[in-house]
Amino acid sequence: MPPLVFLLATAVFAQGTSEFLLAGLLNDIAADLDTTVPAAGMLTSAFAVGMIVGAPSMAVASRRLPPRLALTAFLAAFIAMHVIGAATTSYVVLFVSRIVAAFANAGFLAVTLATVAALVTPDRISRAVAMILAGTTLALVLGVPAGTLVGTLLDWRAALWAIVLLSVPALIAVAIAAPDRRTRRADTSLTAECAALQNRSLIRVLVLCALINGATFCSFTYLAPVVTDRADLHPASIPLVLALFGAGALCGVWSAGRYGDRYASRITAIGGPALLGGWCCFALLAQFPTVVLLLAFVQGGLSFALGSILVSQVMRTAVDAPTMSGSFATASLNIGAAAGPALGGWAYGSTLGSVGPLAVSAALVSVALILPRS
Known part of the structure; x- marks a missing residue:
């Protein structure tokens, strides 16, 4: 695997940590900026929306740029927004900085996926994509808890400064090591790429990405009340359950990278029904x-293995959309990440209570399994 893939995964780790970091620091932010907790919660929602809108728009804006320039510019903008957010005393400025940071994050991830797909041979795409997605997985497992701990012990601004410190070495590495020339496939016209993205098989895979990721984050967001309210475990058990979920996710991403290039169809054929049975x-x-x-x-494990395989399928199916395929994969994943917790919150507030999000996850996977193949 090219060393650049590991460097890009490090940057994705920092950005993934930032995406979910503030959720654990809402009370401190609200008190410091003289706003309400729900308003502080909108900072996370704004980031999610920025990721969805930013992925395709930033891919279009940067598609004619060399990967080194695009990746460096996006990561520099991401860092700058965190500096501004950490220094401001205005909620509005912080809100805007989160949206701009999300656009930069989305653009970086979209270009990253396109770049790694071009760096490796077709029989190693799953492994390269899994390495990038491992950065996001580690962000959930290690980055977010560690950042929340820093914010709790110091303050929420320190957590943003930590993201800056983590991102700067990645920025230097990308500026030095990323390809400084576009591939020949990147010269494909935007019209041709948009036409390629209308492939029905590709659209199906993108919908599957959103559904599977929606199911994942629907239940992951509400695992804590399942642990305490339904299983009647002590609140101290919550980190253990989240750690087990994260450990499974890492194993799933590793398995997808190890076997996805050879056994993608078999993994999805078995993993989909297994995931449904598991949520039920x-x-x-x-x-x-x-x-x-x-x-x-x-x-x-099942959720992240399937998610990684599906993103790899997007990159393979959209071979005629080399600069835009990664952005559509990024957008679909974030649609799921935004819609899943919203649906989970609705189910949690219903008569189903804490098992509601689990039932919604099962329903989302059911829809994914019955989608027509053509």
Whole structure:
């Protein structure tokens, strides 16, 4: 695997940490900026929306630029927005900085996926994509808890400064090591790329990405109340369950990278029904602590393995859209990441209570399994 892939994964780790970091620091932000907790919560929503809109728009804006220039510019803008956010005393300025940072993040990830797809041979795309997505997975498992701890011990601004410190070495590495020339495939016209993106098989895979990722984050967001309310475990068990989910996710991404290039069809054919069965069992048996511990690991693994395989399929299917395919994959993942928790919140507030998000995850995977193939 080219060393650049590891460098890009490091930058994706920092950006993924930033995406979810402020969710654990809402009370401190609200008190410091003299606003409400719900208003502070909108900072995370703004970032998600910025990722969805920013992925295709930034891909269009940067498609004629050499990868080194585009990646460096996006990462520099991302860092600058965190400096501004950490220094400001205005909620409005912080809100705007989060949106701009999300656009930069989305552009960076879209160009990254297109770049790694061009760097490796077709039989290694799954492995390269898995390495990039491992950065996002590690952000959830390690980055967000560590950043939240820094913000709790110091203040929320220190957490943003930590993102800056983590991103600067990645910026230097990208500025030195990223390709400084576009590939020949990148000369494809935007009209031709848009036409290629209308492929029905590709659209199906993009919808699957959104559904599977939506199911993942729907339940992941509400695992804490499942642990305490349904399984009746002590609140101290919450980090353990989240860690098990994260460990499973890492195993899933590794498995997708290791076997996805050879056995993609087999993994999706078996993994999809297994994921559905897992969410159903989770919802029905969440009152049993052993089941919660086991399925947290299993569902994390299946969810991220399938998600990684699907992103690889996007890159393979959209071979005639080399600069735009990564942006559409990024947007679809973030549509799921934004819609899943919203649907989970609605279900949690219903009569289903804490098992509601688990049931919604099962429903989303069910829809994915019955989508027509043509």
